[in-house]
C-alpha cells in the first residue's frame with residue numbers, strides 16, 4: 251500500500267508549508283533510548299539546546315521550550331503577559347492571524363481586529379496610526395503573525411517595530427514565527443519583540459511536538475503582574491528548572507535530541523546562507539508561477555514569503571482538485587487553501603530541508619499536475635524557474 255499518493259517508488263514529496271521533511275541526520279539523532287529526564291545526561295542535553303536555540307531567534311534572552319504544538323505556545327504568550335479584559339490589537343492577514351485573535355477572545359481579552367484582504371501583511375503605517383490614537387495606552391499588546399502560512403505573505407517586523415516606536419506606545423509586541431523561524435531572517439532582540447512564538451515542524455526541520463516562547467525582559471516583567479490563569483504554560487517554574495537543564499514536567503526528550511542536531515545543521519550552513527537559500531527558492535517558484543501565466547496571491551513584493559508560495563487559480567478551476575490529481579499521480583502533497591481561500595489557492599512549501607533539485611522536482615510535479623487537471627498554463631514556467639536557479 252502506498253503511504254500517501256499513487257506511487258510506491260521513491261520518496262513522497264511533502265511540499266506543504268509544514269510539517270516539513272525531516273532530514274535523515276535528524277531522524278538518526280532521535281533514534282536513541284529515551285533517558286531519565288531528571289538525570290545528569292539529560293541536564294547536559296537540556297543546557298545545550300536551551301543555549302543553541304537562541305541563535306535562530308536572534309536573542310540572548312531565555313527561550314522557553316514546551317512539549318506542545320504552536321497553538322500552545324500562542325496561548326503561553328498571552329496567558330503569561332496579559333490580564334482579563336486587556337485590549338489587544340491584531341490585523342486580519344489570514345487564517346492564522348484569525349485563529350490567534352479568536353484564542354485571545356476565548357481567554358477574555360478585548361480584541362481589536364483590523365480587517366484585511368488576505369493578500370497583504372500588517373501595514374506598519376496602520377499600526378502607527380492606531381497606536382498614536384490610543385493616547386490612554388489602553389492597548390496592552392500587538393499580536394502579529396510574521397509569516398502567514400495561509401497566504402504566503404511575510405509581515406515586516408522591523409518596520410512594525412519602527413511604527414510602534416514612532417507612536418511612542420508601550421504595548422507589548424507578540425510575534426508568531428511558527429512558519430518563519432530558521433528560514434527567514436529574524437531578530438527578537440534587535441526588533442524588541444517581547445514574545446516570539448514558534449514551533450518545531452517547519453524551518454527547524456523537526457517532527458511536530460515542541461514549541462517555543464522567546465521572552466524579553468519586558469515580557470518577564472509583565473508576567474509578574476499578569477492575571478490570566480495559567481499553570482502548564484507558566485514561564486516561571488520552567489525558567490527556574492531550565493537553569494539546571496531540566497523541566498518541571500516530562501520534556502519531549504527525543505525531539506530535543508533532534509533539535510540539537512537540527513540546530514547544528516543550521517549552524518554548519520550558516521543562518522545567513524539558510525535565509526538566502528530560502529529567498530532564492532521562493533524567487534524561482536514565483537518565476538515558475540508567473541511563467542505558467544498564473545497569479546501569486548501575495549501582492550506586495552516587500553512581503554513575498556521566502557518559505558511558501560500561494561498560487562491563485564481563476565474561478566473556473568478547483569485548487570483542491572489540482573492537489574488531488576498531483577497527490578494521486580505524482581505522490582506529492584501541497585498545501586490546501588484554508589477557510590476563505592478554500593478551493594481557490596494551493597500552496598507550495600519550499601522550506602526547511604530543501605535544495606535546488608527538490609524545488610525542480612516539486613515544480614515539475616506542479617506543472618504536470620496542472621496540465622493533467624486541464625488548467626491552461628504555459629509550459630515554460632518550469633524553465634523560468636530553472637533559469638533563476640542557474641544564475
Ligand SMILES: Cc1ncc(COP(=O)(O)O)c(C=O)c1O
Pocket residue numbers: 268319320321322346395397398399400426427428429449
Ligand atoms: C503561522 C502559524 N501559526 C500558528 C500555527 C499553529 O501551529 P500548530 O498547528 O503547531 O499548533 C501554524 C500552523 O501551521 C502556523 O503556520
